[in-house]
Amino acid sequence: xxxxxxxxxxxxxxxxxxxxxxxxxxxxxxxxxxxxxxxxxxxxxxxxxxxxxxxxxxxxxxxxxxxxxxxxxxxxxxxxxxxxxxxxxxxxxxxxxxxxxxxxxxxxxxxxxxxxxxxxxxxxxxxxxxxxxxxxxxxxxxxxxxxxxxxxxxxxxxxxxxxxxxxxxxxxxxxxxxxxxxxxxxxxxxxxxxxxxxxxxxxxxxxxxxxxxxxxxxxxxxxxxxxxxxxxxxxxxxxxxxxxxxxxxxxxxxxxxxxxxxxxxxxxxxxxxxxxxxxxxxxxxxxxxxx
Numbered sequence: 001x002x003x004x005x006x007x008x009x010x011x012x013x014x015x016x017x018x019x020x021x022x023x024x025x026x027x028x029x030x031x032x033x034x035x036x037x038x039x040x041x042x043x044x045x046x047x048x049x050x051x052x053x054x055x056x057x058x059x060x061x062x063x064x065x066x067x068x069x070x071x072x073x074x075x076x077x078x079x080x081x082x083x084x085x086x087x088x089x090x091x092x093x094x095x096x097x098x099x100x101x102x103x104x105x106x107x108x109x110x111x112x113x114x115x116x117x118x119x120x121x122x123x124x125x126x127x128x129x130x131x132x133x134x135x136x137x138x139x140x141x142x143x144x145x146x147x148x149x150x151x152x153x154x155x156x157x158x159x160x161x162x163x164x165x166x167x168x169x170x171x172x173x174x175x176x177x178x179x180x181x182x183x184x185x186x187x188x189x190x191x192x193x194x195x196x197x198x199x200x201x202x203x204x205x206x207x208x209x210x211x212x213x214x215x216x217x218x219x220x221x222x223x224x225x226x227x228x229x230x231x232x233x234x235x236x237x238x239x240x241x242x243x244x245x246x247x248x249x250x251x252x253x254x255x256x257x258x259x260x261x262x263x264x265x266x267x268x269x270x271x272x273x274x275x276x277x278x279x280x281x282x283x284x285x286x287x288x289x290x291x
Contacts, residue, residue, distance in 0.1 A: 016064035016122045017166045018051040018137050027051035027061065029168040029242060030136065031190035034160060036145075036252075038200040045071070047164050048140040050190045053131045054171045056178075061131050063087075064122040065141045066163040073123060076141040079189070080129050087125050138189045156202060156256050162249040165194070168242035194240045196224075198252050201233040208255040210234050215248055230267035 018027045031050040036043055047066075053059055065076050065087075076087040123141075131137055145158070170176075196212070206228070211221040224238035236252060268284040 016066055017049055018061050018063055018131075018139060020055070021060040021062055021126070024062070025055075026166065026169075027059070027131070027137070028054045028171055029166050031188070031192050031195075032165060032168075032242060033190050033195045034164060034197070036158065036160070036196075036198045036200075038158065038198065038202075040201070040203045043145040043158065044074075045143045045145055045160075045164075046140065047143070048138065048190060049166060050136050050138050050188065052136040052186075053133055054175055056133060056175070058130045058132050061127050061129075061137065063125045063127055063137075063139050065125075065139070067121050067123060068143070068161045068163045070146060071161075072144040072146075074142045074144055076123065076125070077139070078125070078127055079138040080127070080131065081135065083129070085125070085127060087123070135186045136188065154207075154255060154258060156200070156206075156252075156254045158198070158200075158252045160196065160250045160252070162246050165243075165246040165249060167245050169244060191239075192242075194238075194242055196236075196238040196250060198234075198236040200236075200252075201229075202256060203232070205231040205257045206234065206254055207257045210236055210252065210254040212236070212238050213251040213253060229269060233267075 016026070017029060019025060020027070028051060029049060030052050031048075033046075033048040035046040035048075037045075063076070063078050065073065067073060078085045078087075127137075210224075210226045210228075212224045213221060222238065222240070224236055226237075227235045229235065234254070238250075268282050270280045270282075
C-alpha cells in the first residue's frame, strides 16, 4: 500500500473513473456499487467502481473521483493486482463550472473538453501501475453528506446525484471476445451492474413506504427490496444493469413523523462477529423527557 496526494482537475460530466493517461478515455465500467449509511441527521456514502481494460493494449491510467456539490470527500482508494494506493485529501472543492471559469482558476482541465462542455470538478490521482489488457481496477471513495441533504420537516429524502454514476459504454462484443482470447481470467471484485444499498436508522418513526425515484418529485418508483427494522429503521437494496447514462441520479424518500414521544420501543441489531445469531436482536427503549 502506498499514499499519494490527489489534485483537482475538471472533466466532462460522468466521464471520470479510471481514464487512460494518453487520451483521458475511460476504461470500461463493469460494476458500480453505492452504499449509504444514515444515522439520524448524518450520512456516510461509500462508492466503488470496477473498470476493465478492453482497449487492446496495456494502459497507464488516472483515477478521477467525483465531487458532488455539498458532499465532503473523506478518503479514496484504488486497488489493482494485490496492490493499493490511498489518496491523501485535505479540502473539497465541490464546484460545477464551465470551461472558461475553470481556465480562470488553478485547476487543470483534462483534455477532450470543448468550449461548450459542461464540466465538473474531480479529484484526480495518477496511478503507479500499467493496467494489463483484460484486467480490472477497483476504485472507491467515502463521502460525508450534510444534514440539509437528508430530510425536510416531514420527509426523509436522500439524493444520490448523477455525478456518482459514471456513464457505462460497453465495447462491441467482438472486441471483448477477442480480448478474452489473449488474457487470463481476472477475478471480479464487485457484482456486475449497478447496486445501491441504503442502511438508515432515523431518530423519529417512519410514516410510510420507502421508495426509490429516478426523477426528482416523481411518482414513478423503481422496484427495490426494503427490509424494515422496528418503526424507525430500514435496509434498502436496489440492483439494475448499468445504464449508458443516468440522467438525474436516484432519490430515496420516505415520510416521517416529526414527533418526540416520551417513551418508544424499537428493535436494535448487533452487527458484530462476537454475538450468536439468535442473540443479535434486542428490544430497546428510548426515553424523551418533557421540558
